Amino acid sequence: MSQLKLSTEAWSNQSMFILAAVGSAVGLGNIWKFPYITGENGGGAFVLVYLACVLLIGIPVLLSEIALGRAGKANPVQAMANLSREHSASSLWFLLGLNGVLAGALILSFYTVIAGWGVSYFFESMKGAFINIDSDGASQHFNALVSSPYELLFWHSVVSLFTVVVVAKGVKSGIERAISYMMPGLLLILLILLGYATTTGAFGQSFSFLFSPNFSKLSWEAVLIAMGHAFFTLSIGLGTMMVYGSYLSQKYSIVKASLWIAGADTLIALLAGLVIFSVVFANGLEPGAGPGLLFQTLPIAFGQMSGGWFFGTLFFALVVMAALSSTISLIEPAVSWFDQNWGIKRLHAAWILGALIWLIGIGTVLSFNAWSDVHFLGERTFFDSVDFITANIMLPLGGLLMSMFVAWVMTKEQRQQEIELDSRWMKWYLLDLKWFAPVAILIVFATNLVEADSVWMMVAVALIAYAVYVINAVRNGRSL
Numbered sequence: 001m002s003q004l005k006l007s008t009e010a011w012s013n014q015s016m017f018i019l020a021a022v023g024s025a026v027g028l029g030n031i032w033k034f035p036y037i038t039g040e041n042g043g044g045a046f047v048l049v050y051l052a053c054v055l056l057i058g059i060p061v062l063l064s065e066i067a068l069g070r071a072g073k074a075n076p077v078q079a080m081a082n083l084s085r086e087h088s089a090s091s092l093w094f095l096l097g098l099n100g101v102l103a104g105a106l107i108l109s110f111y112t113v114i115a116g117w118g119v120s121y122f123f124e125s126m127k128g129a130f131i132n133i134d135s136d137g138a139s140q141h142f143n144a145l146v147s148s149p150y151e152l153l154f155w156h157s158v159v160s161l162f163t164v165v166v167v168a169k170g171v172k173s174g175i176e177r178a179i180s181y182m183m184p185g186l187l188l189i190l191l192i193l194l195g196y197a198t199t200t201g202a203f204g205q206s207f208s209f210l211f212s213p214n215f216s217k218l219s220w221e222a223v224l225i226a227m228g229h230a231f232f233t234l235s236i237g238l239g240t241m242m243v244y245g246s247y248l249s250q251k252y253s254i255v256k257a258s259l260w261i262a263g264a265d266t267l268i269a270l271l272a273g274l275v276i277f278s279v280v281f282a283n284g285l286e287p288g289a290g291p292g293l294l295f296q297t298l299p300i301a302f303g304q305m306s307g308g309w310f311f312g313t314l315f316f317a318l319v320v321m322a323a324l325s326s327t328i329s330l331i332e333p334a335v336s337w338f339d340q341n342w343g344i345k346r347l348h349a350a351w352i353l354g355a356l357i358w359l360i361g362i363g364t365v366l367s368f369n370a371w372s373d374v375h376f377l378g379e380r381t382f383f384d385s386v387d388f389i390t391a392n393i394m395l396p397l398g399g400l401l402m403s404m405f406v407a408w409v410m411t412k413e414q415r416q417q418e419i420e421l422d423s424r425w426m427k428w429y430l431l432d433l434k435w436f437a438p439v440a441i442l443i444v445f446a447t448n449l450v451e452a453d454s455v456w457m458m459v460a461v462a463l464i465a466y467a468v469y470v471i472n473a474v475r476n477g478r479s480l
């Protein structure tokens with residue numbers, strides 16, 4: 001049998017782990033996606049459902065994922081191989097890690113393109129391009145950016161390059177260093193913007209939009225969107241938290257870390273929402289603009305306000321920092337897999353993988369212009385297809401299997417060693433992990449696929465049947 005390959009790197013201390021994990025969690029998901037899906041789904045009631053999803057599914061899966069990484073002590077593929085060997089479970093569990101490594105690469109391939117919009121907007125805002133811009137002007141500006149493959153390719157390359165350079169340097173001198181500059185900066189900017197938001201005259205309106213629920217506006221679809229978003233925003237289901245967990249010393253508390261990560265991520269999403277809706281409402285604009293909220297609605301708003309140039313530029317700096325601390329974490333599972341399993345040094349692994357991901361990203365770049373009429377999955381562009389497969393299939397599937405491993409396969413002793421909950425909380429946690437979370441995840445999963453075309457329905461049915469089979473097999477102590 002081949003020798004076990006383990007992570008040799010480690011975080012300097014628990015705070016660095018928490019900071020890096022918060023950096024991963026806080027990203028475009030918080031500042032771009034959360035506000036626009038909240039706007040589209042009517043505000044308060046949606047926020048409440050989202051908070052429930054974070055609490056009932058997000059935190060338990062996050063705990064489980066970090067525990068798997070620390071117990072498996074390696075990149076996601078090897079960690080699952082180590083754990084399945086240790087528990088005499090099927091050797092096929094390594095596929096869960098592989099699913100994550102692939103999903104990370106795929107998500108990163110479009111994430112860098114969207115993050116690139118943020119970088120471009122930061123510079124444009126600084127140059128004063130949005131001063132006094134009206135709604136036609138803002139649409140034209142956005143359309144000019146996305147219809148130019150070269151411009152998109154340029155910013156996509158800038159973000160990819162940054163990610164590779166940081167990750168190539170390793171955990172301590174790369175990831176930790178970048179994070180320890182970016183996270184305090186992010187927090188400072190957010191607080192300044194929050195102060196500014198209270199002066200816009202629409203802070204109260206923004207607050208009640210986010211926090212007074214109106215359930216008549218809530219649809220079943222919104223519940224599914226909220227659940228999917230809980231996964232994405234906490235960076236779970238993929239192996240990011242697993243690989244970050246593998247660098248975590250045994251003496252630190254996973255429970256405490258998870259609560260910090262989920263708390264900070266949620267707080268930052270809510271604060272970003274408060275800032276954005278204050279600015280939007282102060283200018284009499286609509287909250288339900290969809291993905292264009294950040295890139296089309298917000299520039300109009302900032303463009304009309306006194307101090308808008310300064311605060312608008314700061315805002316896009318916030319977007320950039322949040323996005324860059326996430327891109328790092330999306331490539332790390334694959335880099336550590338190359339490093340530990342394939343003997344490719346981190347430096348080379350980062351460049352090879354970065355180049356590959358950059359190449360795949362060109363598909364997303366073209367989705368907004370030359371390939372906008374080329375369909376891949378059903379009616380979807382390349383970008384929509386990759387987004388759909390990762391967010392709606394690979395992440396929920398990953399989260400489901402991770403919960404199953406911790407709940408059904410892992411020994412009680414190891415579980416208690418990793419997750420130091422007292423017996424009452426442990427009981428609730430396991431109950432949630434065994435029954436509530438998987439059923440909820442399977443419902444989202446199935447519903448998402450029913451919306452897709454029939455081929456995907458068949459894949460869904462097969463995957464669900466497989467999941468049931470795995471549950472049965474592990475419960476009966478058989479190997480697959």
Ligand code: TRP
Pocket residue numbers: 024025026027028029030231232233234235236237238239240326327329330395
């Ligand atoms: N959580 C990040 C965001 O909200 C994106 C992200 C980083 C991610 N790493 C991940 C999402 C791993 C899913 C899995 O923008």
